Amino acid sequence: xxxxxxxxxxxxxxxxxxxxxxxxxxxxxxxxxxxxxxxxxxxxxxxxxxxxxxxxxxxxxxxxxxxxxxxxxxxxxxxxxxxxxxxxxxxxxxxxxxxxxxxxxxxxxxxxxxxxxxxxxxxxxxxxxxxxxxxxxxxxxxxxxxxxxxxxxxxxxxxxxxxxxxxxxxxxxxxxxxxxxxxxxxxxxxxxxxxxxxxxxxxxxxxxxxxxxxxxxxxxxxxxxxxxxxxxxxxxxxxxxxxxxxxxxxxxxxxxxxxxxxxxxxxxxxxxxxxxxxxxxxxxxxxxxxxxxxxxxxxxxxxxxxxxxxxxxxxxxxxxxxxxxxxxxxxxxxxxxxxxxxxxxx
Amino acid sequence: xxxxxxxxxxxxxxxxxxxxxxxxxxxxxxxxxxxxxxxxxxxxxxxxxxxxxxxxxxxxxxxxxxxxxxxxxxxxxxxxxxxxxxxxxxxxxxxxxxxxxxxxxxxxxxxxxxxxxxxxxxxxxxxxxxxxxxxxxxxxxxxxxxxxxxxxxxxxxxxxxxxxxxxxxxxxxxxxxxxxxxxxxxxxxxxxxxxxxxxxxxxxxxxxxxxxxxxxxxxxxxxxxxxxxxxxxxxxxxxxxxxxxxxxxxxxxxxxxxxxxxxxxxxxxxxxxxxxxxxxxxxxxxxxxxxxxxxxxxxxxxxxxxxxxxxxxxxxxxxxxxxxxxxxxxxxxxxxxxxxxxxxxxxxxxxxxxxxxxxxxxxxxxxxxxxxxxxxxxxxxxxxxxxxxxxxxxxxxxxxxxxxxxxxxxxxxxxxxxxxxxxxxxxxxxxxxxxxxxxxxxxxxxxxxxxxxxxxxxxxxxxxxxxxxxxxxxxxxxxxxxxxxxxxxxxxxxxxxxxxxxxxxxxxxxxxxxxxxxxxxxxxxxxxxxxxxxxxxxxxxxxxxxxxxxxxxxxxxxxxxxxxxxxxxxxxxxxxxxxxxxxxxxxxx
Numbered sequence: 061x062x063x064x065x066x067x068x069x070x071x072x073x074x075x076x077x078x079x080x081x082x083x084x085x086x087x088x089x090x091x092x093x094x095x096x097x098x099x100x101x102x103x104x105x106x107x108x109x110x111x112x113x114x115x116x117x118x119x120x121x122x123x124x125x126x127x128x129x130x131x132x133x134x135x136x137x138x139x140x141x142x143x144x145x146x147x148x149x150x151x152x153x154x155x156x157x158x159x160x161x162x163x164x165x166x167x168x169x170x171x172x173x174x175x176x177x178x179x180x181x182x183x184x185x186x187x188x189x190x191x192x193x194x195x196x197x198x199x200x201x202x203x204x205x206x207x208x209x210x211x212x213x214x215x216x217x218x219x220x221x222x223x224x225x226x227x228x229x230x231x232x233x234x235x236x237x238x239x240x241x242x243x244x245x246x247x248x249x250x251x252x253x254x255x256x257x258x259x260x261x262x263x264x265x266x267x268x269x270x271x272x273x274x275x276x277x278x279x280x281x282x283x284x285x286x287x288x289x290x291x292x293x294x295x296x297x298x299x300x301x302x303x304x305x306x307x308x309x310x311x312x313x314x315x316x317x318x319x320x321x322x323x324x325x326x327x328x329x330x331x332x333x334x335x336x337x338x339x340x341x342x343x344x345x346x347x348x349x350x351x352x353x354x355x356x357x358x359x360x361x362x363x364x365x366x367x368x369x370x371x372x373x374x375x376x377x378x379x380x381x382x383x384x385x386x387x388x389x390x391x392x393x394x395x396x397x398x399x400x401x402x403x404x405x406x
Numbered sequence: 407x408x409x410x411x412x413x414x415x416x417x418x419x420x421x422x423x424x425x426x427x428x429x430x431x432x433x434x435x436x437x438x439x440x441x442x443x444x445x446x447x448x449x450x451x452x453x454x455x456x457x458x459x460x461x462x463x464x465x466x467x468x469x470x471x472x473x474x475x476x477x478x479x480x481x482x483x484x485x486x487x488x489x490x491x492x493x494x495x496x497x498x499x500x501x502x503x504x505x506x507x508x509x510x511x512x513x514x515x516x517x518x519x520x521x522x523x524x525x526x527x528x529x530x531x532x533x534x535x536x537x538x539x540x541x542x543x544x545x546x547x548x549x550x551x552x553x554x555x556x557x558x559x560x561x562x563x564x565x566x567x568x569x570x571x572x573x574x575x576x577x578x579x580x581x582x583x584x585x586x587x588x589x590x591x592x593x594x595x596x597x598x599x600x601x602x603x604x605x606x607x608x609x610x611x612x613x614x615x616x617x618x619x620x621x622x623x624x625x626x627x628x629x630x631x632x633x634x635x636x637x638x639x640x641x642x643x644x645x646x647x648x649x650x651x652x653x654x655x656x657x658x659x660x661x662x663x664x665x666x667x668x669x670x671x672x673x674x675x676x677x678x679x680x681x682x683x684x685x686x687x688x689x690x691x692x693x694x695x696x697x698x699x700x701x702x703x704x705x706x707x708x709x710x711x712x713x714x715x716x717x718x719x720x721x722x723x724x725x726x727x728x729x730x731x732x733x734x735x736x737x738x739x740x741x742x743x744x745x746x747x748x749x750x751x752x753x754x755x756x757x758x759x760x761x762x763x764x765x766x767x768x769x770x771x772x773x774x775x776x777x778x779x780x781x782x783x784x785x786x787x788x789x790x791x792x793x794x795x796x797x798x799x800x801x802x803x804x805x806x807x808x809x810x811x812x813x814x815x816x817x818x819x820x821x822x823x824x825x826x827x828x829x830x831x832x833x834x835x836x837x838x839x840x841x842x843x844x845x846x847x848x849x850x851x852x853x854x855x856x857x858x859x860x861x862x863x864x865x866x867x868x869x870x871x872x873x874x875x876x877x878x879x880x881x882x883x884x885x886x887x888x889x890x891x892x893x894x895x896x897x898x899x900x901x902x903x904x905x906x907x908x909x910x911x912x913x914x915x916x917x918x919x920x921x922x923x924x925x926x927x928x929x930x931x932x933x934x935x936x937x938x939x940x941x942x943x944x945x946x947x948x949x950x951x952x953x954x955x956x957x958x959x960x961x962x963x964x965x966x967x968x969x970x971x972x973x974x975x976x977x978x979x980x981x982x983x984x985x986x987x988x989x990x991x992x993x994x995x
Binding site: 097215225385388392 | 454460507508510511517518519521522523525526529530533642646649650653654657690691692693694695696697698699700701704705708
């Protein structure tokens with residue numbers, strides 16, 4: 061192997077790894093705050109990517125309608141939970157966030173989809189649509205289960221994944237799609253060619269890592285989220301609304317997922333079911349990071365990306381085998397290094 | 407203990423179904439699939455619901471079973487009956503291998519670890535040349551007895567359901583035994599189980615193998631039902647599906663696995679065949695509806711459907727009282743359990759910069775009640791954990807009967823005849839008081855998993871339960887014997903813990919705040935019991951905050967403050983010790 065190929069593989073690995081890092085971060089965030097292992101993270105990726113690609117191609121994405129439908133569901137859940145103590149302000153607030161907002165976005169989407177909007181509008185709409193889907197999903201599927209065990213939450217998460225994947229096929233069809241580059245242009249440095257797209261990927265990943273770090277370290281909401289992650293009951297006693305923490309976590313996760321999707325879709329063709337595998341690789345990184353550490357997750361994601369790039373070059377048949385088996389030694393090391401005493405509580 | 411009558415009725419019903427007139431053959435196919443899924447789910451019930459180990463990788467074990475028989479019966483022409491033990495052996499031994507690396511994983515690492523190798527193995531199945539890559543292997547011979555070939559779904563039906571019912575019986579037998587109690591204690595963390603000699607990694611590995619063998623059996627049957635295998639049904643999706651079969655049915659119940667399989671298989675079938683009629687022309691509507699129904703089901707019955715159904719049945723009256731005339735032989739005692747039983751010398755425990763126990767020395771003599779007192783955070787419970795091997799000391803030494811036991815694991819400490827209770831009660835809430843207490847006698851029984859499954863452990867088991875019943879009687883909880891431990895008051899649960907500790911037949915009993923939550927009369931009864939135990943030759947080391955209780959009971963008192971021993975002596979001298987008064991009441995201004 062010569063240096064050029066090696067450098068090229070490393071570059072490829074870092075670009076993919078950066079995406080996995082973002083997804084890994086989102087998974088860690090959601091797990092820490094809500095104890096949900098977010099398998100639908102992959103669907104957030106494909107929804108974001110395919111909504112963006114559809115809009116750019118001048119088609120109407122079904123996800124906007126889904127957001128409104130889920131919003132109506134979330135509104136119904138809100139009303140049902142508060143049925144004993146309904147008061148006007150609550151109803152109005154819930155109605156605005158759950159129905160009015162997605163309705164406006166739907167209207168905007170219909171308006172813009174007809175006239176091939178510029179890239180920036182496509183990105184903004186896709187992000188808002190997927191963010192709302194994430195938020196309402198938490199309200200409908202996970203908030204009522206917040207008190208149950210990690211296992212039940214996990215199975216619910218699988219259910220949501222199946223439903224979303226099926227809906228993805230309904231909305232986008234079995235054909236793969238590609239979207240326009242977020243940033244066009246390229247430059248070369250030595251033997252390597254950097255495209256605007258890959259630079260965007262690096263920049264956004266770094267921005268997110270720094271942003272999350274600042275959010276959790278410096279803001280009150282960030283600290284509230286961390287408190288919820290450590291001790292739910294304690295956080296509630298301290299006056300933190302844990303449902304709000306869950307909503308913020310899902311909101312962030314869905315935005316991160318959609319953004320990752322928008323960044324990948326100009327590079328590779330995505331299908332309605334591509335998200336699962338991409339999400340799983342983010343998982344691998346998150347697990348290596350122990351589902352708690354953000355910097356470690358980011359580093360692990362880069363390693364996963366690079367290993368994947370090299371194994372697809374040398375043994376492309378066994379690419380997935382190698383990536384997933386990479387976990388075993390890491391898990392072993394981690395659990396031997398810290399034999400935590402865990403007590404599962406129901 | 408449990409009645410086998412419902413199982414017999416169920417078996418007869420299942421045997422009769424194919425003979426019902428007008429039974430559509432298609433239903434038989436569905437029942438075959440339900441049986442196959444139920445086998446895997448049953449293993450998961452034991453693994454996940456009972457043992458607390460979540461595995462996404464069960465589909466891979468089904469694959470091992472199926473591919474083993476597929477390769478051997480096609481490429482080497484082996485009879486399917488010969489490949490059955492080989493299929494089980496392959497699944498079982500790969501479970502040992504994968505189990506050794508994964509069951510040590512704690513918390514959420516474990517499910518994710520199983521997901522990882524589950525995926526890895528799936529890709530391996532689809533890439534290996536001798537397994538036929540993505541096309542798999544076809545033309546697998548059918549099962550046959552003599553000239554009778556089980557070619558149709560209706561003929562293999564019996565093989566499948568015999569396997570399901572036999573496996574269910576064996577699994578239920580296993581759960582209702584010495585090994586079963588150890589497995590059922592796993593989910594509640596391993597500290598309590600290990601304190602009574604349960605080797606938790608071994609117990610975890612055991613359930614892991616059990617689940618894998620059941621999955622392998624399902625795979626073997628699957629290969630001969632379909633007569634072809636390919637990698638698709640052994641992937642991550644399938645692994646996840648088995649898990650939610652178990653959860654939907656009720657992950658803690660053997661029959662929950664069967665019920666879950668029935669619900670999920672039928673639901674999928676109904677959705678697949680009827681939804682397109684309602685909503686024509688759209689792709690994966692059934693997946694969407696299926697996913698939504700799954701979430702809805704969990705929100706309505708988070709514990710699964712089986713316990714929900716069972717709650718409609720009239721409550722069964724408590725079980726029989728074990729025959730207490732059966733005696734368990736006493737633990738072999740080291741010669742001369744007299745003089746100094748326990749010697750703690752300069753024991754020290756640091757957590758980072760915090761010195762929880764600072765060079766503490768004291769001893770416990772034979773036939774003596776020693777109390778360890780001190781304000782909150784004085785290091786009393788940490789000292790207990792050092793003695794019982796839950797924590798390892800930073801420095802210093804601990805000896806039992808003159809022999810150093812520094813940093814021996816809890817399972818070894820209990821073998822020396824030291825048993826304990828916990829400050830925060832560690833009982834298994836969904837097991838009866840009797841079963842909880844019987845865990846204490848774990849080391850005094852001998853039956854292993856195989857004898858338990860085959861019900862050859864009954865003599866041993868009867869003795870264990872008799873001993874447990876005797877100790878329950880001794881602490882005065884006979885009436886609560888068959889209640890679930892979780893339904894008792896906290897004070898009673900502490901007493902149950904004492905009974906469990908007594909089941910070890912200990913020479914030294916360590917009690918961590920036994921009187922907390924007890925009423926006055928109960929405290930007096932407890933004190934009387936402890937005196938009786940001392941007079942019978944046992945020593946007691948207890949941590950307690952109730953000064954009246956301690957002063958009247960203890961022969962000697964050791965006082966800790968901020969991890970350091972500040973006084974030692976008889977109750978009378980401790981009461982007037984200025985250091986002790988200062989630690990408890992502060993200095994007069």
